[in-house]
Amino acid sequence: MAIVDSAPTALGRLETLPSDWPVGFWSHWGVFTVVIIAFVLLMVMGFIWLERRGMGRMQARLGPNRAGPFGLLQPVADAIKVLLKENITPAQGDKIVHWLAPVVVFAPTLMIFAVVPFSDGALLADLNVGILYVVAISSISALGVFMAGWASSNKYSLVGAMRNIAAVVSYEIPLVVAIASVVLLTGSLSMNDIVLAQHIPFILLQPLGFLIFFISGCAEINRSPFDLMEADSELVAGFHIEYSGMRFAMFYLAEYSEAVIISAIITTLFLGGWRGPVLPPWLWFIVKVFIVFFVMVWTRTTLPRVRIDQLMALAWKFLFPLALINLFITGIELLTWPEALPWVMILVNIAITAVLVLLWSKFFKLGWGRVEV
Amino acid sequence: MTVSLSAWDVANQIKEQFPDAVSEINDQAILVRSESLFEVAQYLKNRPELNFDYLNYISAVDYFDYFELVYQLISINHNHSLILKTRCYGRDNPTLPSLVSLWRGADFQEREIYDLIGITFKGHPNLKRIVLWDGFQGHPLRKDYL
Amino acid sequence: MEVVQRYIYSDTELDRTESEAIEALKENSQQPIPDPDRWLDEELERNILLTSLDTILDWARRSSLWPAICFPACCAFELIAANASRFDLSRFGMEILRASPRQADLMITAGTLTWKMAPQVKRIYDQMAEPKWVIAMGACGISGGIFRSSYNVVPGYNRIVPVDVYVPGCPPRPEALIHGIRMLQNKIAKEHTNIKLSPL
Amino acid sequence: MKFERYGKGIAKGLTVTIRHLLRHPVTAQYPEQRLNVSRRTRGNELIWDKEKCTGCATCAKTCPQGVIHIITSVSAEENKYVVEKFEMDTGYCISCGLCVEACPYEALFMGYAFERAKYQRGELVQADEMLLASAKRRPSGYMHPEIASELPRQTLLVERITEEK
């Protein structure tokens, strides 16, 4: 194809991907960029709606139902209003960093979607290091959060940002180790291959990995019970306390698009991605993402918040060792019984998970009360 | 039922220890001289038969000629109570000993009296205005405050 | 850890600055701020002025009024009751109580305002980003109510912030508050905005 | 954290919230669905019966904060007080109901309505004719049992079965 041939050589390496697309690489790129942005925005709105309505119903009330049918336009109203509110930069804040922080937080969340498959092969870039790319990019937003916290020249925001850094750095490790055990099963880092390898969803083969990934994912994106960096009742609004108008909107958007990402990655890694009977693949994908997010809303509605040292202890004393053991066991299983029947493995793995969680719960002691970190 | 101890009995016990401390006794209360307030309170708190370990409330009343301080003491163990009163003369700079070292419950109440009535408590570790701000003129609960 | 001496004892410096702020505010707010009535004139011309963009904007603004936290006293619990399950302000998209005034649109002044508190409330109001509205809730918010004759009570929030809607009652029922909020929504629906997009 | 019960407590909590999701919410959608207020409700205004009022000003004396202003003059022919002005500020009234209790001639009632929000501070002051009863300004049964018995029954949350036991 002529256009692809005339593409710069630097992009030549990616050229192999979209050979079946009508105009080749550029149209693929263009279509998916638009689709991803639209997808993220729509999903965020859907998430906000789901969270507010679902949480409302769980709290024995209704939730937004005035703006549009069933309150579906509530996120739109919020968005328009927030975007057109005054932008305030604190007089003593660092203006440039304050301006840059929301962008740094929000941009990576869009970038991650480049490697999330919506259907077989339907992804912007089928990187062969897809999951590694996700892990690498998702950590960037922590930087933005810290920039926001520091540039606001507010003690609350600084404390919130500090907590966020601590949480992200600690939880990245069990997260990656949990991913590693999935990668062991598939033998590939590419997101698409991971989905293709899931004849049975990995949540059954990797129950412990799923648990660890879910908990550390929640902590990573600061969903309750790990929402320490915003901590309404303690830190007022956390790192974005001094943000208003459009910049606040970006944080708000980033917060939810991170939730979209974690839900999407959990779907991809553990729930079989777009695979499913009857419905078209992209719909299966969206349905699964919503289910995962619903569980997050559910836990957020129910659970109290943990303390910062408990958050750390949970990462280092509970999740990290379990993730390592899980990785180890997965490796052994793959080496010793590579040909084992899936349902046997499912039973064995669930049993192992139960035993491990119970054992670790027995040993895991934070100690009540005062803990010096 | 919390028993109100007979003021006469307790006053007699106090008189044994501090002959000059009690200035007046009626059915409900013992009026103590302000100079010996701290010693009497300490005695009441530490004497095992009385053991007033709980300071229920402190109130101050402005009677123009003097300020009357009312302390209700309670013993949790014996379940009895006693009202101790003291008077503080002079409107310019009335001073009383602080009881914070005996009952820390007196802390905020004394600060409040300092704030609203204007009685200085000697020996209070952090005597400053509690509810009003520093520059507030006057003491609102005095009867001559308008 | 060794703690520097000045942190242990109460910081008299802070007390003094606070006291100065209170006195200054008290000095400057002896007269009530007149109620904003410019929108009433606009209402007459709104057929000409109110463009479709305004319609969308006003719809968005009135559909997602986020209240700021300013709950000094009793009325707060009727406000919370209005937010709670039975009356559920979230139907109007108002359940997000923004603790940070920067992100809030609406200040519901639920409770008695004292002079000691006044600088803080003024500051919250100043920190709120435009556009912003104020609902004076309850007798204390409107006029000082039962405590008006007290030495430490501000007779009405309109001494320090302009008030858009007055909701009488002590405290107003949650329904009365919702009625007030709907009145404010009607008011917002008639507002004309000159959009000045500030740079991101 | 100590998982002595292996996360049983967390799981229990989750079941409670998910059960609430399936229950009917208790919300009354206010402008459309109205709750009947108490028969003795103390609404945000006073209802004044001009005919019965003798201008004795007991209400003004009883009011703990002096909301009611009443100006009377003596009418020579009928040998009684004539109320020239009866004014009260709803923005200042705390609806404590002491005036209604005190009125010896049953000429004062608490209002039944509560939607009295205004855009302007001045509109909250009500005087004379504005205080009379009308279709929109019904008196409530506070201290007036005969009125209370005619008012609709109060909606009670206890009587609505929202959850199965």
Place this chain on the structure above:
Amino acid sequence: MMAIKTEPFVLNIGPVHPSTHGVFRMRATLDGEVIVNLEPVFGYLHRGIEKLAEERTYTGIIPLTDRLDYLASMSNNLAYVLAVEKLAGISIPERAEYLRVIIAELQRIASHLIAVGAFLNDCGAFFTPFLYMFREREKIVDLFEMLSGQRLLYNYMRIGGFTQDIPDEFLPALDKFVKQMPSFIDEYDYLLKENEILLARAKGVGILPKELAINISASGPVLRASGVKWDIRKVDPYSIYDRFEFDIPTGTAGDCYDRYRVRVEEMRQSLRIIRQAMEQLPAGPIRSEVPHLVRPPAGEAYGHIEAPKGELGFYLVSDNSIAPYRCHIRAPSLLNLTALRDMMIGWKIQDAIIIFGSIDITMGEVDR
């Protein structure tokens, strides 16, 4: 290794902060997240109630007492009218006594519901328990509205009894409430009692030792959670509390969790008292003959009750006029805060919030 130079910093928590239950302010000095010093600052809601009371009639003060602890208006009314009745030597009819007990206990449940809900909210359970509690409180508020016509500040009690008798529909509704409530309390317990996160956050945190609790004149659930069995209803029964059977729940450790549990158990005990009082409720007048303007003889009286927050007392001095010469209020919320500094030092900001939440104060009462 080079030591990193650190410096503590001062963080103002409040006066406008989501978790200060009003307008309380804590000047916390932090080392990282650990509190090394804390100074409570009061007065942001000081409305001068004690001064205002000196210029109002005895009846006119009742609306003022409503606004003390505005979550427990009825208890405040009760404490005040008891003090005035003691001062003026007024006795009240039997029916009124029983109704006072029923109403005071209902008010205790309502106040504890808020306390528990707000405490769990401070722990970070995103409004859910708070809203559940609020829904239950709404049922009590309905009952009180039926009696008095107001939802929050009832102004229902009078010197010598009540304003009006209870309406006919009150007792059936109360009966329904009393029957429904235990299952709701069980459900809340199911929701969070054994929650590991809550246990980790609240157990052993903010310990108030027994001796200190007595020394700082703490009262109410705060004192009882520290293991002191001290309840005015038992040790000095006012009204007719000596006719009912109930237990005083106490804690052992005096930590946040105990305070939370003591409140939940007290709700159950209150229901027990209400049930007994409903059975024994006699017919008869509701208010004794009291002149419109009460003029108690010169003298002084201290009336106290076990309010939901602790011992609420009114010290009244009369000079035989229609207004008290002095009206001092023993505010449990204020005194319970005395040990705040001791309880908080060494804990993190997050703990500080829940310690503060577990004391359960109302700013209207702290500052008055």
